[in-house]
Amino acid sequence: xxxxxxxxxxxxxxxxxxxxxxxxxxxxxxxxFQDIPDYVIEVPREKEHGDFASNVALLMARQARMSxxxxxxxxxxxxxxxxxxxxxxxxxxxxxxxxxxxxxxxxFEIPVQIVKMGNKYGYNDYLNRKxxxxxxxxxxxxxxxxxxxxxxxxxxxxxxILQRAGYDVxxxxxxxxxxxxxxxxxxxxEARYLQLTGNDIKFPDNGYAGQDVIQTVKNIIREKGNSLVxxxxxxxxxxxxxxxxxxxxxxxxxxxxxxGIEYDHWFSEQSLHDSGKVEEVIKWLTDQGFIxxxxxxxxxxxxQYGDEKDEVIKRANGLTTYFAADIAxxxxxxxxxxxxxxxxxxxxxxxxxxxxxxAMQALGLxxxxxxxxLMQLVRLYRGGNIVRMSKRTGTTIxxxxxxxxxxxxxxxxxxxxxxxxxxxxFDMQLAKEKSQENPVYYVQYAHARICSIFRQAAAAGVKxxxxxxxxxxxxxxxxxxxxxxxxxxxxxxxxxxxxxLSPHRIARYVLDVAGLFHSFYNHHRVLxxxxxxxxxxxxxxxxxxxxxxxxxxxxxxxxxxxx
RNA sequence: GCGCCCGUAGCUCAGUGGAUAGAGCACCGGCCUCCGGAGCCGGGUGCGGAGGUUCGAUUCCUCUCGGGCGUACCA
Numbered sequence: 001x002x003x004x005x006x007x008x009x010x011x012x013x014x015x016x017x018x019x020x021x022x023x024x025x026x027x028x029x030x031x032x033f034q035d036i037p038d039y040v041i042e043v044p045r046e047k048e049h050g051d052f053a054s055n056v057a058l059l060m061a062r063q064a065r066m067s068x069x070x071x072x073x074x075x076x077x078x079x080x081x082x083x084x085x086x087x088x089x090x091x092x093x094x095x096x097x098x099x100x101x102x103x104x105x106x107x108f109e110i111p112v113q114i115v116k117m118g119n120k121y122g123y124n125d126y127l128n129r130k131x132x133x134x135x136x137x138x139x140x141x142x143x144x145x146x147x148x149x150x151x152x153x154x155x156x157x158x159x160x161i162l163q164r165a166g167y168d169v170x171x172x173x174x175x176x177x178x179x180x181x182x183x184x185x186x187x188x189x190e191a192r193y194l195q196l197t198g199n200d201i202k203f204p205d206n207g208y209a210g211q212d213v214i215q216t217v218k219n220i221i222r223e224k225g226n227s228l229v230x231x232x233x234x235x236x237x238x239x240x241x242x243x244x245x246x247x248x249x250x251x252x253x254x255x256x257x258x259x260g261i262e263y264d265h266w267f268s269e270q271s272l273h274d275s276g277k278v279e280e281v282i283k284w285l286t287d288q289g290f291i292x293x294x295x296x297x298x299x300x301x302x303x304q305y306g307d308e309k310d311e312v313i314k315r316a317n318g319l320t321t322y323f324a325a326d327i328a329x330x331x332x333x334x335x336x337x338x339x340x341x342x343x344x345x346x347x348x349x350x351x352x353x354x355x356x357x358x359a360m361q362a363l364g365l366x367x368x369x370x371x372x373x374l375m376q377l378v379r380l381y382r383g384g385n386i387v388r389m390s391k392r393t394g395t396t397i398x399x400x401x402x403x404x405x406x407x408x409x410x411x412x413x414x415x416x417x418x419x420x421x422x423x424x425x426f427d428m429q430l431a432k433e434k435s436q437e438n439p440v441y442y443v444q445y446a447h448a449r450i451c452s453i454f455r456q457a458a459a460a461g462v463k464x465x466x467x468x469x470x471x472x473x474x475x476x477x478x479x480x481x482x483x484x485x486x487x488x489x490x491x492x493x494x495x496x497x498x499x500x501l502s503p504h505r506i507a508r509y510v511l512d513v514a515g516l517f518h519s520f521y522n523h524h525r526v527l528x529x530x531x532x533x534x535x536x537x538x539x540x541x542x543x544x545x546x547x548x549x550x551x552x553x554x555x556x557x558x559x560x561x562x563x
Numbered sequence: 564g565c566g567c568c569c570g571u572a573g574c575u576c577a578g579u580g581g582a583u584a585g586a587g588c589a590c591c592g593g594c595c596u597c598c599g600g601a602g603c604c605g606g607g608u609g610c611g612g613a614g615g616u617u618c619g620a621u622u623c624c625u626c627u628c629g630g631g632c633g634u635a636c637c638a
Contacts (some may be wrong), residue, residue, distance in 0.1 A: 011595065016633070032604070040579085040581095042579085042581090044580095044582075045578095045584085045585090046582070046583070047584090047609095048569085048583095049581095049582065053581090053582090055581065056565050058581075058618065058619075061618065062618085068618070069617090093582075094581080094582045095581080095582070095618065095619070096618085097581080139638070152590080152610090174615085176638070179638075180637060180638075181638060182636090206637095235591080259579095266565090294636095295636080298636095299636090307566095307635095308566060308634065310617095310635085312635085312636045315636040317636075318634090321636075321637080321638085322637075322638050323638090345632085346632095347568065347632055347633085348632060349633085349638085350566085350567050350568075350633065351566075351567075351631075351632090351633050351634060352638090354566090354567095374567080374568075375567065376569075376632085377631080377632075378629080393565070402636080415599080417576085418575090418576065418577090419577080421568065421569070422568095422569075422575095422576070422577095423568090423569075423630095423631070425575070427575095430588095435601065435603065436587095437587085437588060439587070439588095441601055442587090442601075443600090444601090445587075445599080445601050445602080446602095448599075448601095449598085449599055449601095449602085452598070452599055453598050453599090454598095455598095456569080456598050457598080460598095463606095463630085489624090496579070499579080500579065502579095502629060504576095504577085508576095508577065511586080511587080512586090515587095516584090518602055518603065519602095519603065521598085521599095521602075521603080521606090522565085522594085522600095522602065522604080523601035523604095524597065525597070526598060527597095527598050528598095555596095561594095562599090563599090
């Protein structure tokens with residue numbers, strides 16, 4: 001199906017006539033310039049400035065050696081209004097802006113298109129470009145915490161946005177099932193196992209002290225009893241850690257699924273070691289001169305790529321670092337044919353960005369194809385009080401507990417409501433509240449209210465006319481036009497959110513649409529005895545419902561029919 | 564010390580170099596004999612500070628103050 005993005009279409013049409021006017025003015029010798037500058041057609045903030053506006057004259061002033069206003073005047077004179085059917089008026093305003101005023105006929109055509117597209121409204125044209133979004137990638141050594149939760153909501157929403165922007169999207173979870181922390185995990189599990197089977201063993205100082213480790217060990221004992229006590233340590237650890245990893249990965253999968261997230265691919269770090277890809281990439285980088293030896297360790301020359309210091313890739317004890325595996329991992333990603341790779345990382349990993357991009361360059365890959373979306377950390381509140389998190393005592397609130405307490409919808413909405421750059425204060429009490437203070441309810445209520453109107457209509461035996469027969473030009477009050485206008489923005493909002501990696505834009509958008517709907521609802525009645533008007537308003541309700549539902553889908557939040 | 568992110572209304576936050584900087588909450592005052600009042604309408608002296616680039620800076624650059632994070636042969 002052909003996608004609908006009326007805003008983008010209008011911008012392109014206006015840009016075309018502006019370009020045409022520029023060339024025409026140039027030919028007539030009215031305007032002298034080398035290149036058309038990189039100007040924009042934008043929707044002005046103020047309604048008085050038209051439906052669309054361009055800054056082309058301001059950007060051209062220098063090379064044309066004329067005032068912006070004079071240039072704008074020339075351009076305006078070269079444009080004939082009948083080039084675009086809806087174009088009603090052009091004016092020069094402010095410092096030299098060209099403002100374009102359209103009549104609303106394009107707007108009234110949109111409802112029928114939206115109804116035809118249904119749950120595909122918001123999707124843009126297919127781009128045939130593969131993008132991978134890797135997110136959460138939590139260590140399988142503990143529970144999912146609030147950072148993982150925010151990463152999950154941001155990553156999954158971003159993946160949804162990219163799909164609607166026209167990309168082929170793959171969601172990937174990188175399982176850190178190798179390396180140092182797995183060793184420590186194994187030691188911790190073994191110590192707890194021996195302790196719980198009656199042996200006096202000291203727990204490692206840097207071990208995983210959480211309750212969940214003890215619970216895992218209890219599960220192992222339930223299944224295998226004391227049978228591991230007599231084994232040699234290596235065999236015992238192998239059995240225990242294998243069991244624990246499986247249990248943790250199952251837990252992570254189940255919890256994220258409850259959070260509305262399903263991955264296309266789970267990628268094992270250990271597989272990179274098993275296949276020899278880590279050694280392979282180290283050897284290749286060494287041969288190319290990107291690696292040197294110092295005090296028995298191998299170092300990657302990340303300083304030459306703007307990093308603060310060089311990074312160890314293989315330790316003096318012969319074990320590779322997590323960075324070595326990460327290089328092999330990113331090489332593998334691009335060998336899988338992605339045009340674009342996005343990693344969602346916690347801000348505490350920002351120091352890793354420069355050297356990762358440096359490694360890309362060393363490998364001959366284009367670092368611009370890798371975007372790392374850093375998100376600031378989460379502070380959890382309950383009412384006014386901060387909920388302290390402590391790894392040592394294991395008293396953190398985990399994602400499964402959060403979902404249990406506030407629900408998936410509120411949690412997902414809250415995590416994407418703010419820009420990833422912004423610290424997030426998550427108030428669990430507010431997220432649970434069924435009141436006007438809680439934004440997720442405000443939006444869901446709008447959707448439920450519309451559903452209720454249709455239930456009322458059905459109960460009264462009202463039948464909506466077929467879409468083609470409805471006269472949508474009757475939707476001419478300010479509230480109706482404002483709502484319709486914002487609904488028309490949806491596909492373009494998706495494109496902007498994709499381009500700027502801004503999932504929070506969609507949360508704000510859906511709040512906007514809900515607000516405009518509530519305002520309409522309080523000013524006008526849908527069900528009346530004016531049948532043509534009633535039909536037009538029912539159509540408006542239908543497209544509002546579709547837009548709210550599709551935008552909420554993008555956020556992974558449900559759109560209830562009643563509350 | 565050095566590096567990254569953030570400082571916008573009382574609070575929590577939006578704001579792709581553009582025209583008169585917005586929203587929610589809180590606070591005050593209004594609005595249903597009528598489709599769900601979990602709603603609507605009205606009420607605002609705010610871009611931490613100082614320079615710079617630009618026709619134009621909340622946005623870009625430098626410095627400065629404040630907060631967060633990082634700065635391991637951890638991940």
